[in-house]
Amino acid sequence: MGKIVALTGNEAVAHAVKQCRPDVIAMYPITPQTQIVEELSQFHANGEIDAELIPAESEHSAMSACIGASLTGARVFTASASQGIALMYEMLFVASSFRLPIVMAVSNRALNSPLNIWNDMSDTMGVRDCGWIQIYNQNVQESYHTIIQAFKIAEDKEVQLPVMSCHDGFVISHATEGLQLLEQKEIDGFLPPREAIHPIDVKNPITVGCVGIPEYYPEIKVQQEVATQNSLKIIKKVFQDFNSRFGTNYSVLSPHEMDDAEVALLAIGSLAGTAKEAVDKMRKEGKKVGIVALRVFRPFPHKELCDSLKNVKAVGVIDRNISFGSMGGALSMEVRAALYELKNRPHVMSFPTGLGGRDTRPEHFEKVTEILLEVAQKDSIEENYKVVGCRGPGCIEV
């Protein structure tokens, strides 16, 4: 094990990237990810990383550069957030369709308009169907570890897909926490150099990105989908390997106080930590509430989720975006769909929380739990969702 140091989430990501020995880094700065760009540029200027650093003119170009570089067999990293991810939207699909193991760190941020630089997950939830694996971090230590795991998952022979490692803007990206670094040789032992399947090579020309006529398009997409579904197995394997080497405890989701829970919270990202605090407090007050912290959102671990939620009467999904005109946030819809086939499925309510950086406190989760206990008692729900941290009728302000 390496030193224990104090770093912000973004600095921790930059350190992890440096230790993963990338070949190419193409980036465009955007709040709250900018510090990652700054730190990596500093490492590069100091000669601490032996990578091509491409300061792109936009996020669309940054992702395009990543795609070209990754096709040559290089290990490639980028980072973005919010409007940046929106701008690289079309290239995100190209990266996953080309089966390129690019790793992108995301400092989650709300989307315009109104202009807002603070945290929610409108950005990554908005690109949930672009074929990238998505892993969400709860704290700075996780943000550091996930970058290392992400390259290992992405570059696995059976996966060959890009990975987003997401942490909450400001809440993690700019919060200084103590974390334990890993020694370079420990990371080298865990993460061998990339072995590309079909690197582009002038001596053995291939065509990438050709037209896929209707006679071929579905076959190519199903091949990609099967790889994405199967990646869950590899993600679990990589987490287990990491846990056994470094004494951590990573899994696709982690239940807490769920054994005899009557109602459950389902949270993702840093709010899972806040919710856990609230659950511990409510347990002392005798309320039968538990929490499931979701770490992997794509591929969606629906079987594991059903297993962890099958015995509760009501689930409150702590969403981090609003999927306008639907039944709440994006996460809640995945949860409803996953639970649908259960014989005695729980009621599901969505609680879009902390939009645009609105502060979320344990009291908010206590209020959500009150509503869930009422739903469990009445065995019916009146509303599909309630926004948490908003003034006005129908919302939970606390």
Added chain:
Amino acid sequence: MSEPKNKLSAWNEVPFGGYILTPGNAREYRTGDWREGKKPVLRKDKCNNCLLCWIFCPEGAIEREENSVKINYYYCKGCGICSVECPVKAIEMEEE
């Protein structure tokens, strides 16, 4: 992409990521299958080898020969431009 339809590969057989690992295979694609009922037929006895059809053919499906041209039906999509442009009416569109 020239396989007969009943032999098209399944999702677990198509190349990784839709890559084409055999460069130049576009020439195997039988665009002649696109013709819808009519094909150009050349009457060599009328042809004066002016090569207007060779110039106008958008598919490069007219090939040059010693004193005339030859239509390559593997690629000819049956658009009929050659027949319209031929100044001596040596190319007629006929039912297939």
